[in-house]
Amino acid sequence: LDIFLYDAAGPCGGGFGTGELASGFTQNDNERIIWSNTGSVARNVILHVDVFDNGSCNNYDMEVEIAGGGIGTNYCLAAPNSTGVVGLISATGTTSLGQNDMRISAKQLPPNSFGFFLNSRMQGFVPNAGGSEGNLCLSGSIGRFNSQILNTGGGGRIAISVDLAALPQPMGVISATAGETWHFQAWHRDVSASGTTTSNFSNGIRVVITN
Numbered sequence: 704l705d706i707f708l709y710d711a712a713g714p715c716g717g718g719f720g721t722g723e724l725a726s727g728f729t730q731n732d733n734e735r736i737i738w739s740n741t742g743s744v745a746r747n748v749i750l751h752v753d754v755f756d757n758g759s760c761n762n763y764d765m766e767v768e769i770a771g772g773g774i775g776t777n778y779c780l781a782a783p784n785s786t787g788v789v790g791l792i793s794a795t796g797t798t799s800l801g802q803n804d805m806r807i808s809a810k811q812l813p814p815n816s817f818g819f820f821l822n823s824r825m826q827g828f829v830p831n832a833g834g835s836e837g838n839l840c841l842s843g844s845i846g847r848f849n850s851q852i853l854n855t856g857g858g859g860r861i862a863i864s865v866d867l868a869a870l871p872q873p874m875g876v877i878s879a880t881a882g883e884t885w886h887f888q889a890w891h892r893d894v895s896a897s898g899t900t901t902s903n904f905s906n907g908i909r910v911v912i913t914n
Contacts, residue, residue: 779840790905808862818891840907
């Protein structure tokens with residue numbers, strides 16, 4: 704399989720070099736496209752799936768994630784991981800203690816790797832923290848969501864619901880309070896260019912907690 708993303712108003716289906724916005728091509732039928740609309744208006748797009756062996760028959764899953772809106776503000780420069788892109792963190796739901804429905808997710812992570820989220824009241828910047836190939840974007844008391852260790856699966860994503868009344872910290876869980884700013888980041892296993900096991904981080908996101 705190959706996949707191509709086209710503007711709906713333009714040509715479609717011509718293959719590589721025919722005006723596609725992005726394309727995915729590998730030898731393992733696990734194709735992936737990441738594209739961002741950097742313009743000021745919405746765009747309609749077409750995703751073209753090209754089965755180059757018409758005599759074959761198989762079943763595939765298509766996962767589409769459209770990001771936009773959300774809560775919080777991203778910060779900190781992440782280092783590229785083994786996929787060649789940087790891990791990105793986002794938050795959805797609300798910042799309300801009363802509703803307590805915040806969810807954080809990270810994408811563009813290496814597939815089938817273990818990862819979990821971190822949090823702190825303070826942001827920071829520590830390159831190659833703990834021997835990692837990435838940048839730690841937190842400082843101060845850093846808590847780990849160790850009870851929610853996840854596998855990124857084939858799509859390279861992890862996500863959790865955040866209990867604002869039980870945020871992990873080194874000495875146990877604590878409750879956030881209105882007016883506080885909390886910072887979150889994803890840590891994940893990775894493989895270096897030399898083939899050794901290492902780790903990396905997504906960028907960070909800060910969220911101001913409300914009532």
